[in-house]
Amino acid sequence: NAGVTQTPKFQVLKTGQSMTLQCAQDMNHNSMYWYRQDPGMGLRLIYYSASEGTTDKGEVPNGYNVSRLNKREFSLRLESAAPSQTSVYFCASSESLQTGTSAGEQYFGPGTRLTVT
Amino acid sequence: SQKIEQNSEALNIQEGKTATLTCNYTNYSPAYLQWYRQDPGRGPVFLLLIRENEKEKRKERLKVTFDTTLKQSLFHITASQPADSATYLCASRNYGGSQGNLIFGKGTKLSVKP
Numbered sequence: 001n002a003g004v005t006q007t008p009k010f011q012v013l014k015t016g017q018s019m020t021l022q023c024a025q026d027m028n029h030n031s032m033y034w035y036r037q038d039p040g041m042g043l044r045l046i047y048y049s050a051s052e053g054t055t056d057k058g059e060v061p062n063g064y065n066v067s068r069l070n071k072r073e074f075s076l077r078l079e080s081a082a083p084s085q086t087s088v089y090f091c092a093s094s095e096s097l098q099t100g101t102s103a104g105e106q107y108f109g110p111g112t113r114l115t116v117t
Numbered sequence: 118s119q120k121i122e123q124n125s126e127a128l129n130i131q132e133g134k135t136a137t138l139t140c141n142y143t144n145y146s147p148a149y150l151q152w153y154r155q156d157p158g159r160g161p162v163f164l165l166l167i168r169e170n171e172k173e174k175r176k177e178r179l180k181v182t183f184d185t186t187l188k189q190s191l192f193h194i195t196a197s198q199p200a201d202s203a204t205y206l207c208a209s210r211n212y213g214g215s216q217g218n219l220i221f222g223k224g225t226k227l228s229v230k231p
Contacts, residue, residue, distance in 0.1 A: 004160075033218075040223070041223070042206075042221050042222060042223035042224060043161070043206070043221040045218060045219075045220075048218060058218070090160050090161075092160075104151075104210060104218075104219060105151055105163045105166055106161075106163065106208075106219060107163065108160030108161050108162070109160050110159060110160050111158075111159070111160050
């Protein structure tokens, strides 16, 4: 089991460029999440997908779009990168609470370190 | 608004001592609290969960308490080792969003000196 995988690990973009961060999980989880982590700010939720076919905004969605491609994959797209989007991005997954066995503990990928110049 | 706070940004202790980290929450009553460990350059790793009807939970050298009167959870590492050095995050369910959503504290960076 690889758990949660993310690509790429590092990326440098120029302002205005676009890119897609990829995330996949092999734990058969229903729910997936994208966070950004900045010094002094902690983890902030960008978007989440409670189940395949649904996506919703989190705390800081502006400038991002997501696609839940299937149950395994959840991608994050920056259409026009800005320096304020320089951050470390984490993807996570969890079982849904409806299973009755989960309290929503999340499993994280290794992160993507993005720099926008 | 719901807030979850970890009062200390950093905690330095000597090897062998017990490390105690604090997590406080305001403006809501979470059904559970979770604790994660994050090493530099890596994603957080789930450690322990405690539910509101549990006073204490243990896992090896880790102990978590949940005091709904004080609105606080304490995370203890007994007989600490340099390998325990990491940032520890507490998290709880965000009632404003989807059921699985969490809000995270900013973390406490623990350094255990030999």
